[in-house]
Amino acid sequence: MMKINDLSRRNFLNLVGVAGGSTAIYQTSLAMGVMSETGKPAKLDLKQVKGEKKSVLVLGAGISGLSVAYELERVGYQVTVLEASKRIGGRNLTLRHGDEIDELGQKQICEFDDDPKMYFNAGPARIPGHHRRVLQYCKMLKVPLQIKTNFSRPAYTHEADHFGGEPIRVSRYIADARGFLSELLHKAVDKNIFDESLSPEEIEKLRDFVKNYGDLKADGTYQGTIRGGIKSGGMVIPSASHEPIELRALLDSNFWRSGLVSSENPDWGDPLMEISGGMDGIVKAFVEAIRSEIVTNAQVQSIRNTTEGVAVEYHHGGKRKQLKADWCFNSIPSHFMPSIPNNFADDYIAGLSAMSRGNFFKLGFQMKSRFWEDEGIYGGITRTSQRINQIWYPSADIHSEKGVVLGAYAFHGQSGFFEKMTPAERLNFAADCGEVVHPGYRDQIEAGVSVPWGRMNHMMGCGVIWSDEVRAKYWDRLRLPEGRHYMMGDQISYHSSWQEGALASAEFAMQDMDQRVRAADAATTEAK
Amino acid sequence: MKGDVIKSLVFLLLVAGSLSANGKDRSIPPDDLVYCTVCHGVNLMGNSLLKAPRLSGMASWHVKQQLQSFRHGWRGVHEKDLAGLEMRPMARELTDKQIEQAAKFVASTWSDLPRKTIKGDVGHGKMLYQSCLACHGREGEGNETLRGSPLAGLNDWYVKAQLENYQNERRGHNTEDVYGTQMKAASMVLNSEVDVLDIVSYIATLQPKLRQE
Numbered sequence: 001m002m003k004i005n006d007l008s009r010r011n012f013l014n015l016v017g018v019a020g021g022s023t024a025i026y027q028t029s030l031a032m033g034v035m036s037e038t039g040k041p042a043k044l045d046l047k048q049v050k051g052e053k054k055s056v057l058v059l060g061a062g063i064s065g066l067s068v069a070y071e072l073e074r075v076g077y078q079v080t081v082l083e084a085s086k087r088i089g090g091r092n093l094t095l096r097h098g099d100e101i102d103e104l105g106q107k108q109i110c111e112f113d114d115d116p117k118m119y120f121n122a123g124p125a126r127i128p129g130h131h132r133r134v135l136q137y138c139k140m141l142k143v144p145l146q147i148k149t150n151f152s153r154p155a156y157t158h159e160a161d162h163f164g165g166e167p168i169r170v171s172r173y174i175a176d177a178r179g180f181l182s183e184l185l186h187k188a189v190d191k192n193i194f195d196e197s198l199s200p201e202e203i204e205k206l207r208d209f210v211k212n213y214g215d216l217k218a219d220g221t222y223q224g225t226i227r228g229g230i231k232s233g234g235m236v237i238p239s240a241s242h243e244p245i246e247l248r249a250l251l252d253s254n255f256w257r258s259g260l261v262s263s264e265n266p267d268w269g270d271p272l273m274e275i276s277g278g279m280d281g282i283v284k285a286f287v288e289a290i291r292s293e294i295v296t297n298a299q300v301q302s303i304r305n306t307t308e309g310v311a312v313e314y315h316h317g318g319k320r321k322q323l324k325a326d327w328c329f330n331s332i333p334s335h336f337m338p339s340i341p342n343n344f345a346d347d348y349i350a351g352l353s354a355m356s357r358g359n360f361f362k363l364g365f366q367m368k369s370r371f372w373e374d375e376g377i378y379g380g381i382t383r384t385s386q387r388i389n390q391i392w393y394p395s396a397d398i399h400s401e402k403g404v405v406l407g408a409y410a411f412h413g414q415s416g417f418f419e420k421m422t423p424a425e426r427l428n429f430a431a432d433c434g435e436v437v438h439p440g441y442r443d444q445i446e447a448g449v450s451v452p453w454g455r456m457n458h459m460m461g462c463g464v465i466w467s468d469e470v471r472a473k474y475w476d477r478l479r480l481p482e483g484r485h486y487m488m489g490d491q492i493s494y495h496s497s498w499q500e501g502a503l504a505s506a507e508f509a510m511q512d513m514d515q516r517v518r519a520a521d522a523a524t525t526e527a528k
Numbered sequence: 529m530k531g532d533v534i535k536s537l538v539f540l541l542l543v544a545g546s547l548s549a550n551g552k553d554r555s556i557p558p559d560d561l562v563y564c565t566v567c568h569g570v571n572l573m574g575n576s577l578l579k580a581p582r583l584s585g586m587a588s589w590h591v592k593q594q595l596q597s598f599r600h601g602w603r604g605v606h607e608k609d610l611a612g613l614e615m616r617p618m619a620r621e622l623t624d625k626q627i628e629q630a631a632k633f634v635a636s637t638w639s640d641l642p643r644k645t646i647k648g649d650v651g652h653g654k655m656l657y658q659s660c661l662a663c664h665g666r667e668g669e670g671n672e673t674l675r676g677s678p679l680a681g682l683n684d685w686y687v688k689a690q691l692e693n694y695q696n697e698r699r700g701h702n703t704e705d706v707y708g709t710q711m712k713a714a715s716m717v718l719n720s721e722v723d724v725l726d727i728v729s730y731i732a733t734l735q736p737k738l739r740q741e
Contacts, residue, residue, distance in 0.1 A: 103618030104563055299562060301570050315556050335577040339569025353577055420613050455614070458566055460578060 044107045044507065045519075046514045050076035054517070057312055057323055059303075060331035061294050062090020064489045064502040066286040067137065068329045069294070071510055079292035080323060082314055084299040084458040088287055090331070091123040092499065093122040094278035095449050096255065101423075102457040106162055107191065108423045111447040112366045117397050118276040120364030120404050122451040123462075124499050126150060126394075127273040130266055131500035133507065134282070138275065141285035148274040148395045149264035152380020154229075155393070158437050159385040163245065163251040167382070167437050172242055173255055175215070175228030180247045182214020183222040190220065211517065267498065274342040276396065282499075299458075300332065305483030327513055329506065331489035333357075333461055351474030355491065358463035359415035359454035363388070363408035363430050365442040370394075370403045374437075387417055387431040405447065407434055412465065419452045426450040463490070463497030479505075481512065555636040563618060564630065567590040573639035574683050579611035581686035584639040585736060588631035589672050593707075595619045595627045602705035606698035610644075611689070644732050646725055655728025659717050668734035675707040681736035688728045691715055 054077050058065045061083035069079045087093075087103065097114040101122075112118040113522055126148055128135050138145055153174065156167035186192070189207050198206065210216065215225035224244045226234075233239040250256070262268050273280035286308060287294070301313040301320065310328035314321055332340070340347070348512040372393045379395030392406035407430040418426050427448040434441035453462030466475070478487050486509035488502075495501025564572060567580035574582030582593070596619075597603040602647055604616030622630070663676030670678030679687060693699040700712025718724050 048568075102565070103617075104614075105620060174593060297559075299565065315562075318556060320556060334573070334703070336566075336569075337571055339575035339580075341570055357577060416610070424615075455617075457563065458565060 027091035044071055046071065046075045046519055047512060048075050049508055049517065052329070053078055053521045055309070055325040056080075056199070057328045058331075059300055059312070059326040059328065060084075060489065061088040061296070062091060062331055062502065062505040063282070063286075063499045064331045064490065065090070065094055065329065066283065066290065067503050067506045068488075068510060069290050069292045070286055071506075073290065073292045074185075076329075081292060081294040081324070082298040082300060082323075083294060083296045084310070086296050088294060089123075089280055089283040090294065091453065091459065092280055093123045093451065094280040095119075095120045095451075096278070097486060098496045100447055101451060102422075103452060103455045104457055104460075105230055106423055106455070108449060110449050111138050112449075113402070113446075115402075116277060116401065117400060118366055118404055120281045120406070120449055121274070121361075122362050122364070122449070123453075124279050125274060125406075126268070127275075127499075128267050128269060129271070129273070131498070133503035134499050135273075137286075137496055137503070138282060141282070141289055141409070143281045143285045144276040145273045146276045146396060148272045149270065149379030149393075150268055150272045150381060151270050152382075152393070153379060154376045154378075155380040156382040157253075157255040157384075158382065158439055159255065159257055160436075161385070162249065165436075167384075168245070169229050170255075170259075172245070173229035173250070173253075174260065175225050176222075176245045177250055177256060177260065179214040179216065179225060179244060180250065182210040182216055183220065185210045186214075186216060186220035219252050224523060254385065255383065267495075274395070279475060298415050300340055303328065303330065303485065304343045310484050328485045329509055330487050331491075331502070331524075333459060333489075334487070335461055343344065344482050344485070347474075348477060351470075351478045352487070354470045354474055354482050355478075356463035356465040356467070356470075358465050358497065359419070359452070360412075360462040360497065361407060361408065361410040361450070361452045361454075362405050362416040363426060363450040364408045364448065365417070365427075365430070365434075365445045366402060366404050368402055369444060370399070370401075370447050371438065371440065371444055372405075373399065382437055384433065384437055386436065387414065388430050388433040389414070390433060391437060398516065401404075402446070407431075408450075415452060415454055418450065419455050466496070479508065481509070486513070530626055542647050551656035555638075557633055558629065560626065563628055564633070567614075567706065569639075570635045571639040572634060574686075575602070575644055576645070576683065576685060577641070579614075579686075579689070582639065582642050582681060583634050585681065586634050586636040587670060587672070587678055590633040590677055591634045591669060593675060593679075595622060595630060597705060597708065599627075600704070602702045603699055603707055606693075606701070608696070609693055609698040611695070612698070633654050641681060642683045642732075644684055644729075646688060646728050646732065648725035648727070648729030649721070650726070650730045650733060652723075653726035653728070656718065656723060656727045659716070663714075667737075668731055669737060678729050678736065680730070680734035682734040684728050687731050688724060691718065691724050691728070697723050 056068070056072050056077045056079045058068050058079060058081040061081050064453050065081055065147045069081050071482065072116040073079045082522065094121045095101065095110045097110060097112050099110040101110065127145070129135070153169070155170050155173035156169055157173055158167035188294070189203060194203055194206065211220065215227055216221055216222050222244060224241045226239060226241045231240045231242045263270055274485055295316060298316045301315060305313045306324070309324055309326040311322060312323045312328065314323070334355050335357045337352040338349055377393050378398055379393050382391040383389065384391070388408035390406065390409045394405065397403065408418065421429065426461045427450065431442040431445055453459055488505040488509045490496050490498055490501035490505065493501030495504065554573070567575060567578045568583050569580070570577045572583040574580060594603070598616050598619035600621060604612030606612065663671055663674045664679050665671055665676065668678065668680035671678050690699065694712045698719035700708035705707060718727060
């Protein structure tokens, strides 16, 4: 019997592929550390197919589709990308002066100033350091990045039914929450609760730890701290800190339920990044680097697996056309698939139908001045109990004349409230909410845009939702190919609504295809 | 049984014949009407995930009437009619000419009949349907003069949703909507949820004729 050591890793995987199919390759790859889920990205090691010119059809010119075109054309595949809309980029959408927002029945034109600094990222807007694939492409394609403040201590938390309806600084909330928690723990130490589990020396250290963590007084009580922000003085007169918020009021409030710990999710953990000049920088860079044809205004009419490959019909330029290819990579939103004629197995379509359509809503305002900077806020997010949920302040172009803020961000069930409105009604509503947090907000607004992804042309949704049940039943079915057809995109990942999910899904599909190509080639060679 | 087979064969020939003759399954929407296909699917075959019904081959007079209903705010304004609310903005800004074009396009399409998703007592449904005949036609073909909607070829879940809309003040609530208010009253003939399931199951057995418009 051959020892593993005698085989190269790649050859071994080929053997696994022949024996066990793509699931086996995937599991084995993970076990061998070939594919890292976060950490350092796997180098795509795809086989050159130059001589035989294998063809690939990519459906959808979003991030996943663009990455497939980019990678596969480099190893000799002949790639064609079909995109239903007139725009390349999918949900990666940066709005600037004159851009059209193609919402069904309610088109808007972005009326921001004709100035490259005035833009709004209506789709992806943040990149955390662990999204290795997005960052790798940015590095490779020379897409400039900058730090984006996400969690901001000087920003506000506002709850209409708490703290007298007044916005309070996030720093104050954190300091008081920690202070009270520490005081309670200190009391517990004093009551000898830990005497059995900790040594006297450790108990002393715990006492110091909680005092330091909550900035307690020598007697272990919490009486407010400068960590919550300086109320007055601090430079040439002594500083004063805020009175602590009552413990009961803190417990009653809701900020601790999500906002307080939001940055502890790795996807939102500061420092985050954004693409300088707008998130569509990565789309532009891909388009510049890709030589394959990207056909826009090409709506798919049918997808069929054939004995030799995949046949796709589409409309373009008033004609019905057909393309055949060896492989098909499909990022069309899953909720459209049941209404595109196909010859896929019933359970495959059942799986695509079982995922729930998600919805996101974003709204942006061009402000005539950067009034938040006068309040000591430089980037980051204010959270409010109002339906707009959040206000985002721009991290870039500090102290420039104007700025674009995100004036509303609603997810899934909450989006419907805004979707029902006309664009003008949405702006008006969001202006009222902003006014509660920043008096004078409305007067600062010069222009606004709203993007309800659940109503956007050729999208009708964003961020599919996989219930645990559906995941258990269909994940493998949808992640793995149906014939020579691969579903992909953020929808086929554990990172729905993130570009990293889209890229990981595309990478998985390409590697799976590559294994099949290698296995088939190996079999042919064997036969000869 | 045998009769059914012959009936479907005749039907298939009818469809196939007209398809090759006029190429109706190849209808390509003008740019402005691609929007319809985003939700209603290729050839307007319907999409249950978006609650967008099959419209293929629907009589143009009926399409016009419904688009106008949406435009007037007779349909798609009730807060619980979520699918209607999604549709309404599409119709709100349409001009008469655009409505005309949309109706023509819809009538020119064709697709396979929708899958049945609702199981009810078809026999009981047929009995209940007797009070619908006058306006909606024996075969569910509709009646232009009486403005009775064609029902054959619609998705069963859509017919059910509309009956429930009528019964719950979400449709037929505006007095200017003469035919809608009539239908709202008529929907009260169905006394229970079971009645609704039964009649919907029966309607789903009605075969639409391919229109030659």
